[in-house]
Amino acid sequence: MEEVLMMLKNGTYQSELAAAISQVAAEDLNSNTTGDLTSLEIENIYAGIQQKLHHTDAEPDEFQTRRKIIPLWSKISTAAAIALIAAGVLFYNQRKMPAVPGTATVKINIVPGANRAFLTLSGGKRISLSDAADGKIAQEEGVSITKTAGGQLVYSDAGSGPEKNAKQNRVSTPKGGKWRINLPDGTAVWLNAASSIAYPASFKGSKVRGVELNGEAYFEVAKDKAHPFIVKTDNQEVEVLGTHFSVNSYADETSVKTTLLEGRIRITGAGQQKILKPGEQSILNGKVLKIGTADLETAVAWKNDEFVFRGESIKEIMRVLVRWYNIDVEYRGAVTTEGFQGKIGMQKDITEVLQLLELTEAVHFKIEGRKIIVTK
Structure with missing residues (x-):
């Protein structure tokens, strides 16, 4: 964007910009124009572009990295960049931007994920939540x-009667699935793709409210000072009284990340204990537990149906796409180690995501069935 701004300032490509604006307007089916825009209209749009770009600041990186970070729009060709800006200026009038060509080829339709999950009861019965009819689907311990x-799983405990045995339930999501659960204590849990959470059907009679997590989840914990809420993963334990936080503990990731949005939590891992404050993130990597400033948007992007990349490598990004689109990945030859920065909606077709990455010219893709081949 800085390079494009400089070109616009010195007027080097003003004629190309004017032509791009006219072309976009001419191709716009919703346009009220009957021909080319007048020179005055072009000048007004050109001035508007400059004004907007003068007030566009790059988003700061919360975590610094030694590798080069590529904004996903930074390596578009000059002509393409100008055309996209022209299209973007007109987009507020509900006009469509031309599709960006990419080298990714499609042989089958790879659709994004959706609400999919399975509930396993204490007796072993497994229920497909996406296929089950709305309403009561089971009963455990009263x-x-x-x-x-709306596609949520809700536990309703009357709150009276004798203490109950801790019968375990488990909700698991496949690749390409997410689900929301309301636990018996009122805690809300959003479960990301390829994840699972185990918990008792009732917390009655327990001194703590304990759950076990594999994968990634976002928690809004119901307040109960007398009964701390504890999330256990393979290498870490998170203790809270009532708060909003996320935990990323996928087995194929190199670290466990816990991000706090509200309240306070205690992290136990690698033989250490740390207290997180809102806006902080803990990273457990092997035997090292570190605390730093969190990028909150990135940490909960999946909950808000977005992919947000802030310096991740292509292999880190592809692990995210594997879980959401249920695909396989093959790397051929040397792969770039540069980081990528940008965002796109999770409901987009995978080709749109790959094309956005390809615009950097640092990586290319080929689709064969459900396999994505990655090359430099």
């Missing part, structure tokens, strides 16, 4: 388990 019309 607790009613209901699937709502």
